[in-house]
Amino acid sequence: MKMRMKCKNVQLMKHMVTAFAIFLTAGVSVPLASAADGARPVLSVDDCAKCHDAAPKAIESNGGKHKTSVTCVDCHQGHPPDKTDIIPQCGMCHSGEKHFQLEGCLNCHKNPHTPLAITFADNLTDPCLTCHTEQIEQLKQNPSKHTELFCTFCHTKHGEIPDCTGCHTPHAPNMVQSDCLTCHKVHMPRQVAYPDDISSKHCAACHDTAYNLLIASPAKHKELACAYCHKSQHKMVPKCQDCHGVPHPDGMMQKFAACGDCHGIAHNINK
Ligand code: HEC
Ligand code: HEC
Ligand code: HEC
Ligand code: HEC
Ligand code: HEC
Ligand code: HEC
Ligand code: HEC
Ligand code: HEC
Ligand code: HEC
Ligand code: HEC
Ligand code: HEC
Ligand code: HEC
Structure with missing residues (x-):
């Protein structure tokens, strides 16, 4: 319990690791998975939360398939001080699809422990096209001023749909957001078409x-x-x-x- 609190401080953490290594070789009992042959113990998944707070909590609350399909040690193989380079590349497990050839996975998937909490940087279009193709075809085949905008100019968060009226004044005071789409399609806004019963x-x-x-x-x-x-x-x-x-x-x-x-x-x- 005491250990866990201290681990929040990186400086202290460094001392802890040294102390922890010494403890183990001296055979002092710490509540970690037991070692084979008196060597340093191999950490198990149950041990991680004893010292790390944020990652286990994040995975527990919003880990998605990184909670259900893999464990801490599938990704972090080894641990300092024995092994220092324990941050996995995404490509270790995700390859073969167009989407997985993007640069900078962590620019959008900010935290690998909450992989579906996605944030977009400004001015993106190309990365979206690894999954969405219909919209860019409409935009390109029907040139308009919307064609010149980045996808994220309108879609600032994944899955979020903006209101036209957030950027445009309606043609008349009695016109509301839902009316816009009876005449305009957003990815081809100049191709105005409407049903026979439009007011x-x-x-x-x-x-x-x-x-x-x-x-x-x-x-x-x-x-x-x-x-x-x-x-x-x-x-x-x-x-x-x-x-x-x-x-x-x-x-x-x-x-x-x-x-x-x-x-x-x-x-x-x-x-
Ligand atoms: C006894 C405490 C303790 C336990 C148990 C522990 N860690 Fe750590 N962990 C640390 C400390 C202290 C550091 C900082 C080490 C350093 O910076 O040299 C650290 C660092 C890390 C890092 C960061 C490495 C880096 O390159 O930045 C990862 C990832 C990590 N631990 C994962 C795990 C996983 C996964 C487990 C469970 C299998 C685990 N830890 C169990 C104390 C612990
Ligand atoms: C799907 C792979 C994956 C899983 C599963 C995973 N991690 Fe990580 N972890 C990473 C990556 C990638 C980073 C580096 C993140 C970065 O650079 O911002 C990281 C960073 C860390 C760090 C250092 C940075 C921080 O957030 O403090 C710790 C500690 C850590 N993980 C612990 C854990 C623990 C404990 C678990 C299990 C509860 C776990 N990780 C599960 C991939 C994973
Ligand atoms: C050790 C293997 C491993 C590593 C490393 C790894 N992942 Fe995964 N990831 C998986 C598995 C397995 C799944 C589930 C795949 C499935 O069911 O199709 C998954 C699923 C995901 C999902 C979907 C989550 C959901 O709940 O649907 C995202 C997003 C993701 N990974 C992003 C990343 C990113 C970004 C990285 C690098 C920071 C990364 N992964 C590193 C194994 C890994
Ligand atoms: C421009 C932002 C962005 C970048 C960069 C990005 N992703 Fe994604 N990723 C997404 C979005 C958006 C989704 C869809 C999430 C959903 O279905 O709700 C996604 C979904 C996923 C999924 C789950 C769906 C699937 O296709 O299996 C995985 C795995 C994944 N990304 C891995 C990666 C990896 C690995 C990288 C780097 C090579 C990466 N992503 C780079 C935005 C991004
Ligand atoms: C890895 C694949 C992937 C990437 C990359 C991706 N998306 Fe998506 N997107 C999806 C999936 C799957 C859905 C449908 C599931 C859902 O609603 O979350 C979706 C849903 C959406 C929706 C909502 C659709 C609706 O009917 O409500 C919008 C808007 C959207 N994406 C825009 C974008 C934009 C903009 C980008 C680039 C910045 C992007 N997506 C990147 C896979 C992706
Ligand atoms: C995030 C802001 C934003 C949203 C949301 C938005 N637009 Fe636009 N729209 C613009 C900008 C910027 C222009 C270019 C204005 C200019 O250059 O004068 C534009 C131009 C247009 C044009 C003129 C196209 C041309 O080539 O002359 C139409 C029509 C239009 N928008 C309709 C819509 C409709 C309908 C919606 C909702 C379905 C919508 N817009 C949503 C920002 C937005
Ligand atoms: C001018 C703002 C604007 C731009 C630019 C824009 N979208 Fe949209 N997008 C919207 C609006 C508004 C809707 C909702 C349309 C509706 O309900 O009919 C939408 C709907 C979507 C949907 C849901 C399915 C659909 O087609 O209705 C996806 C996916 C999507 N956009 C992706 C993209 C991608 C990818 C790009 C860039 C290539 C992009 N959008 C550019 C405003 C925009
Ligand atoms: C945002 C303003 C706007 C709205 C709303 C609008 N129009 Fe128009 N309409 C125009 C403009 C601008 C022209 C071109 C006028 C010109 O060329 O002198 C035009 C031209 C026309 C023409 C003449 C074509 C020709 O060859 O002379 C017809 C017919 C027409 N509109 C019918 C309609 C109908 C029917 C509706 C309702 C369903 C409608 N408009 C809604 C702006 C609008
Ligand atoms: C009755 C059909 C109709 C409805 C409903 C409608 N529009 Fe339009 N809109 C048009 C027509 C037609 C034009 C093109 C006039 C032209 O050719 O110059 C137009 C043009 C535009 C333009 C380009 C600049 C301008 O004012 O000429 C914008 C922006 C726009 N509409 C936004 C909207 C928004 C936002 C809504 C919902 C509040 C909406 N429209 C509802 C028919 C409609
Ligand atoms: C020389 C003048 C003239 C021309 C040209 C003309 N009309 Fe007429 N039209 C009339 C007159 C006068 C009546 C009224 C007859 C009556 O009340 O019996 C009429 C009646 C009608 C009616 C029926 C009104 C009713 O109450 O039943 C229609 C429909 C009509 N015209 C359509 C047309 C069309 C379409 C054209 C072009 C192809 C056309 N007209 C050309 C003079 C003309
Ligand atoms: C889209 C179909 C349509 C078009 C196009 C159309 N009309 Fe009509 N018109 C009607 C209908 C429907 C009536 C009403 C018939 C009724 O109630 O008996 C009508 C009625 C009339 C009448 C009788 C008027 C009255 O009050 O009794 C005349 C005359 C007429 N139209 C002439 C024309 C002329 C001339 C044109 C071209 C400039 C034209 N129409 C275009 C559908 C149309
Ligand atoms: C009975 C059929 C009919 C109805 C209803 C009708 N129009 Fe027309 N409109 C026409 C015809 C036919 C023309 C071509 C000029 C002519 O012969 O009168 C025309 C021409 C136009 C024009 C271009 C010339 C001009 O007068 O500016 C516009 C714009 C227009 N209509 C808009 C409208 C609008 C808006 C409405 C509804 C308020 C409407 N029309 C209702 C048949 C109709």
Whole structure:
């Protein structure tokens, strides 16, 4: 108990190791795994926590598979002063996958005793691509200003999804975060597409002229949503004939170039 407390101090720890070696050779009983043939004892996993506090606690609380699939001594083979170089390379056990060829495992997996507590440095994209490929394809095939950003500009913690509204002001005051994704896909934000039932109010945020004209019009078009006519894709413009076919006799139509010559515009039909 006393020993464990002192071990928190590195200077003291160094003395302890010397003392501990002497103790053992002198055959003084310390509560460690017993030695074969009176030689220095081989440390077992149960011994580690007698002197080390942080590592066993970290593994116990958040060790993941480093708790369940390996032990302290699978990684730390030997111990000072007999063996000084006892910090394992990750590659000793993890190899063969693209992800395991990255440099600086501990930059993200800060503590090997809590391997899934991951932190990202700033300005990362390439390391993410060892596992995620779909997003970079969308970003590259549909160039936008998002393509120029690092993945970690938006995803500062692993698995965390940011709100658009954290960085952008909505087009209208009545627009909220969940509306953004009805028109935009984040990894291809300029490819605006939307469902047929999207509220015309969202279009009005930028097209108030069209909106105001339509709702003031007496014709039946005003019952229709913008997206009923401008289907699916932004800037799609329908032809009258797509919905109405050719409603008048050929003779009549031949004299006029366009439906609009008599009916005006779609947003304000003359009957
Ligand atoms: C009797 C106390 C004691 C026990 C038991 C003990 N250690 Fe240590 N350990 C120390 C001390 C003291 C140091 C510091 C040694 C030094 O810096 O020279 C140390 C250092 C280490 C280091 C760091 C080495 C480095 O290069 O920085 C590791 C890793 C380690 N111990 C792992 C273990 C493991 C795993 C066990 C159980 C198998 C264990 N220790 C059991 C006292 C102990
Ligand atoms: C999956 C491999 C692995 C396992 C399992 C593991 N360690 Fe470590 N340990 C490491 C690595 C790698 C480092 C070096 C970390 C660094 O450089 O930041 C380390 C560092 C240490 C250190 C020195 C730094 C510190 O955190 O104080 C001690 C002591 C230590 N381990 C003890 C233990 C003990 C005790 C256990 C079992 C409860 C254990 N380790 C289990 C890989 C492991
Ligand atoms: C002595 C072997 C050994 C060493 C050294 C080792 N690991 Fe592991 N690690 C394992 C094993 C075994 C698993 C479980 C693999 C599995 O089930 O697929 C594992 C799992 C992991 C996991 C997933 C954990 C989970 O709970 O899913 C991460 C992350 C990881 N290791 C990172 C590292 C890093 C980073 C290093 C170097 C600091 C390292 N490992 C060193 C043996 C090791
Ligand atoms: C840029 C940050 C980053 C770096 C650098 C990094 N990792 Fe990872 N690693 C991750 C993330 C993120 C995960 C996914 C964790 C999850 O599934 O929740 C992961 C998962 C893992 C896993 C478990 C899943 C699997 O594929 O088996 C292991 C093992 C692992 N890393 C080992 C390593 C090793 C070894 C290195 C160095 C060669 C390394 N990592 C470098 C971020 C990183
Ligand atoms: C070792 C493989 C690995 C690496 C490297 C990795 N990830 Fe992941 N990532 C995963 C896995 C597996 C999941 C799904 C499991 C989960 O939700 O934790 C995931 C989930 C995610 C999610 C959440 C997905 C959702 O549906 O909520 C985001 C966002 C993400 N990763 C971004 C990144 C970014 C950004 C990087 C680079 C800085 C990165 N990942 C590096 C394996 C990895
Ligand atoms: C972490 C901040 C951040 C988040 C979160 C974010 N963006 Fe952006 N976005 C930017 C930056 C920075 C630009 C470039 C601005 C500039 O250069 O004027 C940008 C540009 C855009 C552009 C214009 C693209 C171009 O090429 O002109 C659209 C559209 C856009 N974002 C939509 C979204 C949507 C929708 C979401 C949520 C799904 C979102 N953004 C989330 C930071 C962010
Ligand atoms: C402009 C900010 C931004 C950038 C840059 C960005 N993401 Fe995302 N990412 C998001 C948002 C927001 C979501 C949630 C999208 C949704 O819910 O539809 C997301 C979702 C994800 C997901 C979950 C699955 C999916 O596709 O919806 C993964 C994985 C992911 N991003 C990885 C990445 C990777 C890897 C990069 C870099 C190549 C990256 N992201 C770049 C903002 C961004
Ligand atoms: C009704 C569909 C729709 C909704 C909902 C929508 N957007 Fe847009 N957004 C657009 C269109 C269309 C453009 C492109 C205009 C152009 O071509 O210049 C655009 C452009 C942008 C731009 C580029 C700069 C600008 O203002 O022109 C950003 C940033 C953006 N949207 C963010 C958002 C955010 C954040 C939300 C959610 C609060 C959102 N959008 C909701 C359709 C929508
Ligand atoms: C963020 C603002 C924004 C939003 C929201 C928005 N638009 Fe647009 N829209 C624009 C801009 C900018 C243009 C290009 C205007 C120009 O070229 O003069 C445009 C052009 C158009 C055009 C004309 C294409 C052409 O060939 O002249 C149509 C049709 C259109 N939008 C329909 C819609 C519909 C329907 C919605 C709702 C689902 C919508 N817009 C939402 C900004 C927006
Ligand atoms: C996406 C389909 C669609 C498009 C495109 C479309 N309309 Fe219509 N239109 C309708 C529907 C639906 C009605 C209502 C029919 C009803 O209630 O009987 C209608 C009604 C009308 C009416 C009768 C108005 C009334 O109030 O009784 C006229 C005239 C008309 N459309 C002309 C046009 C012209 C001209 C164009 C092109 C500039 C056009 N439409 C484009 C679907 C469309
Ligand atoms: C009945 C179908 C229909 C409806 C409903 C409709 N439009 Fe249109 N819109 C058209 C047609 C057809 C054109 C091409 C010009 C024309 O012939 O009137 C057009 C043209 C446009 C244009 C480009 C020219 C201009 O007037 O600026 C914009 C922008 C536009 N519509 C936006 C909207 C918005 C926003 C709504 C909803 C408030 C809407 N439209 C509702 C059929 C419709
Ligand atoms: C020469 C002028 C003229 C032209 C050109 C014209 N229309 Fe008409 N249209 C009319 C008149 C007048 C009526 C009203 C007839 C009635 O009430 O019986 C009408 C009626 C309609 C109606 C039916 C309204 C209802 O209440 O049933 C539709 C739909 C329509 N037109 C669509 C079109 C389309 C689509 C075009 C272009 C292909 C077009 N029109 C070209 C003059 C025209």
